Amino acid sequence: MWKVARFAASRSRRFSTAIPGPCKVHKRGTDILHDPWFNKDTGFPLTERDRLGLRGLLPPRVISFEHQYDRFMDSYRSLEKNTHGQSDKFVSLAKWRILNRLHDRNETLYYRVLIDNIKEFAPIIYTPTVGLVCQNYSGLFRRPRGMYFSAKDKGEMMSMIYNWPAQEVDMIVLTDGSRILGLGDLGVQGIGIPIGKLDMYVAAAGINAQRILPVMLDVGTNNQKLLDDPLYLGVRQPRLEGEEYLSIVDEFMEAVYARWPKAIVQFEDFQMKWAFETLNRYRKKFCMFNDDIQGTAGVALAGLLGTVRAQGLPLSDILKQKIVVVGAGSAGLGVLNMAVQAVSMMSGSAPKSQFFLIDKDGLVTTERSNLDPAAVPFAKNPRDLEGLTEGASIVEVVKKVKPHVLLGLSGVGGVFNAEVLKAMRESVSTKPAIFAMSNPTMNAECTAIEAFSHAGENIVFASGSPFENVDLGNGQVGHVNQANNMYLFPGIGLGTLLSGAHHITDGMLQAAAQCLASYMTDEDVQKGILYPSIDCIRNVTAEVGAAVLRAAVAEGQAEGQGDAGVKELENMSKEDSVEYVRGNMWYPEYCPLVQEK
Numbered sequence: 257m258w259k260v261a262r263f264a265a266s267r268s269r270r271f272s273t274a275i276p277g278p279c280k281v282h283k284r285g286t287d288i289l290h291d292p293w294f295n296k297d298t299g300f301p302l303t304e305r306d307r308l309g310l311r312g313l314l315p316p317r318v319i320s321f322e323h324q325y326d327r328f329m330d331s332y333r334s335l336e337k338n339t340h341g342q343s344d345k346f347v348s349l350a351k352w353r354i355l356n357r358l359h360d361r362n363e364t365l366y367y368r369v370l371i372d373n374i375k376e377f378a379p380i381i382y383t384p385t386v387g388l389v390c391q392n393y394s395g396l397f398r399r400p401r402g403m404y405f406s407a408k409d410k411g412e413m414m415s416m417i418y419n420w421p422a423q424e425v426d427m428i429v430l431t432d433g434s435r436i437l438g439l440g441d442l443g444v445q446g447i448g449i450p451i452g453k454l455d456m457y458v459a460a461a462g463i464n465a466q467r468i469l470p471v472m473l474d475v476g477t478n479n480q481k482l483l484d485d486p487l488y489l490g491v492r493q494p495r496l497e498g499e500e501y502l503s504i505v506d507e508f509m510e511a512v513y514a515r516w517p518k519a520i521v522q523f524e525d526f527q528m529k530w531a532f533e534t535l536n537r538y539r540k541k542f543c544m545f546n547d548d549i550q551g552t553a554g555v556a557l558a559g560l561l562g563t564v565r566a567q568g569l570p571l572s573d574i575l576k577q578k579i580v581v582v583g584a585g586s587a588g589l590g591v592l593n594m595a596v597q598a599v600s601m602m603s604g605s606a607p608k609s610q611f612f613l614i615d616k617d618g619l620v621t622t623e624r625s626n627l628d629p630a631a632v633p634f635a636k637n638p639r640d641l642e643g644l645t646e647g648a649s650i651v652e653v654v655k656k657v658k659p660h661v662l663l664g665l666s667g668v669g670g671v672f673n674a675e676v677l678k679a680m681r682e683s684v685s686t687k688p689a690i691f692a693m694s695n696p697t698m699n700a701e702c703t704a705i706e707a708f709s710h711a712g713e714n715i716v717f718a719s720g721s722p723f724e725n726v727d728l729g730n731g732q733v734g735h736v737n738q739a740n741n742m743y744l745f746p747g748i749g750l751g752t753l754l755s756g757a758h759h760i761t762d763g764m765l766q767a768a769a770q771c772l773a774s775y776m777t778d779e780d781v782q783k784g785i786l787y788p789s790i791d792c793i794r795n796v797t798a799e800v801g802a803a804v805l806r807a808a809v810a811e812g813q814a815e816g817q818g819d820a821g822v823k824e825l826e827n828m829s830k831e832d833s834v835e836y837v838r839g840n841m842w843y844p845e846y847c848p849l850v851q852e853k
């Protein structure tokens with residue numbers, strides 16, 4: 257077994273000349289070459305080859321890290337050239353494959369190219385391509401990554417968890433594959449999502465790549481196409497339900513915390529009923545959060561505050577904004593709950609009249625039969641609606657309400673059609689905002705071009721998956737923001753980890769959202785740029801992580817970790833806390849391997 261330093265100093269230079277600390281390894285020879293955590297390919301220095309029994313197992317020339325990096329980027333560029341003219345799907349999967357092969361072979365080089373080229377590579381390892389990968393996962397599968405706990409493992413999880421080779425784990429992303437992006441139930445194939453999210457943890461938060469664990473909880477699938485597919489790699493049975501389901505999740509959570517009491521578990525892409533149920537069940541017991549409910553809510557709240565600033569209004573004017581949310585699922589309801597919480601904190605009361613909620617059956621009112629309990633607080637009383645009735649369509653609501661913000665988390669591509677977008681021209685806002693937050697790209701409620709061409713050039717636009725900025729002619733640019741929870745979850749995880757908190761509170765999550773909301777300058781916000789470019793994601797994460805850490809300290813949740821105890825954390829200024837978080841980000845570079853028997 258090996259032990260690795262949890263964090264290593266972050267370095268801003270591309271190829272540092274400083275020698276990183278040693279890394280202990282408990283294997284020799286080909287076992288090292290086949291372990292992507294330690295493998296350096298042709299980069300092993302001769303002395304290390306001697307020490308580790310590698311001499312003769314590699315071609316004699318030693319290639320520097322920098323040279324290996326350039327060789328990889330050259331092959332990536334040739335692939336781009338050679339696939340020119342092929343379908344987007346073909347090209348995206350080819351790019352994913354080349355990155356995945358590097359991931360499987362040499363993690364240090366993989367994470368370095370990912371960090372340095374995050375804007376270019378995020379759409380491949382994360383949304384939208386990760387959706388395509390999940391849809392085709394059983395066919396694409398070559399090597400396992402992460403852990404799989406299935407309905408057949410009941411009673412075995414406490415011992416299975418010890419099969420994971422790392423001694424320490426900081427961050428786990430868990431899915432049951434039941435609602436993968438807007439693509440529905442993908443069963444075991446949903447493992448691509450925890451893998452992609454954890455890649456973002458390494459790239460954005462500098463969580464040590466040896467201390468992450470993607471997990472699939474395979475409780476079956478209700479996707480008949482997958483059950484009929486001879487290649488399908490998951491358990492062939494309908495999804496477990498009720499107590500049977502919960503007992504599997506309970507067992508997994510107990511096993512995790514028995515082995516790694518300080519690990520954080522991020523729940524990801526669970527269907528709504530289990531997303532809320534598991535969050536309520538575990539949040540006071542374990543250090544966990546639900547990214548789709550809570551991470552998304554913070555990013556959307558930052559966007560809502562940004563739209564107020566974009567109109568040149570003080571933040572307190574959020575109270576007067578009319579906001580239509582399309583999608584009453586885990587994400588949409590998460591956004592509404594957090595927005596109401598933020599408005600209440602500002603005004604001292606909890607006004608809900610400004611929010612309108614629409615689901616697949618139209619406007620949600622108290623007249624709805626079988627109203628979901630989670631949606632009850634946002635259901636309109638028809639008596640308060642002049643001219644709108646239960647089940648009113650999106651276009652009817654937009655025409656009547658003339659909202660400041662139209663925010664989509666429905667998972668349905670194109671529901672913001674031309675008629676809906678044209679109706680937004682009548683918005684009472686000087687900068688109407690359209691947030692098409694559903695993923696992947698084909699599930700976005702509208703495209704950027706559609707939004708600017710139908711709703712007008714003065715809008716603010718954000719989408720969950722990336723779109724190019726729109727050329728409005730005359731040198732004008734319609735700016736596209738990416739409203740994706742990737743701007744928050746890495747900081748929530750890292751800040752919590754460094755604080756040593758045992759729970760993730762609403763206060764810590766509000767702090768994360770407020771931090772993101774204040775990240776952009778007034779000048780940028782006036783131009784419709786509400787979120788930073790993904791190029792700055794390490795910096796954003798350092799700020800968000802520090803905000804979460806400070807909130808944990810202020811609320812008495814922090815217990816400290818490593819060398820920094822509670823007292824040290826309490827004495828940190830704001831700047832100190834950001835530097836502390838930044839200094840604890842792991843950065844991929846080859847470290848000398850020392851064999852320990």
Ligand SMILES: NC(=O)c1ccc[n+]([C@@H]2O[C@H](COP(=O)([O-])OP(=O)(O)OC[C@H]3O[C@@H](n4cnc5c(N)ncnc54)[C@H](O)[C@@H]3O)[C@@H](O)[C@H]2O)c1
Nearest residue numbers: 437438583584585586587615616666667694695720740741
């Ligand atoms: N950008 C982000 O950071 C982010 C974060 C989380 C979720 N999402 C996306 O949001 C989408 C929804 O996620 P979720 O977890 O809430 O899903 P969910 O299945 O829990 O909820 C979907 C909701 O949309 C409603 N809906 C379906 N068809 C509709 C229609 N035609 N018109 C209006 N409403 C309709 C459903 O009734 C339901 O209330 C997914 O595509 C997901 O990728 C994006």
Ligand SMILES: O=C(O)C[C@H](O)C(=O)O
Nearest residue numbers: 383437525548695740741
């Ligand atoms: O995965 C993403 O890109 C965002 C979000 O968590 C989603 O479920 O769509």
Ligand SMILES: [Mg+2]
Nearest residue numbers: 524525547548
């Ligand atoms: Mg998600």
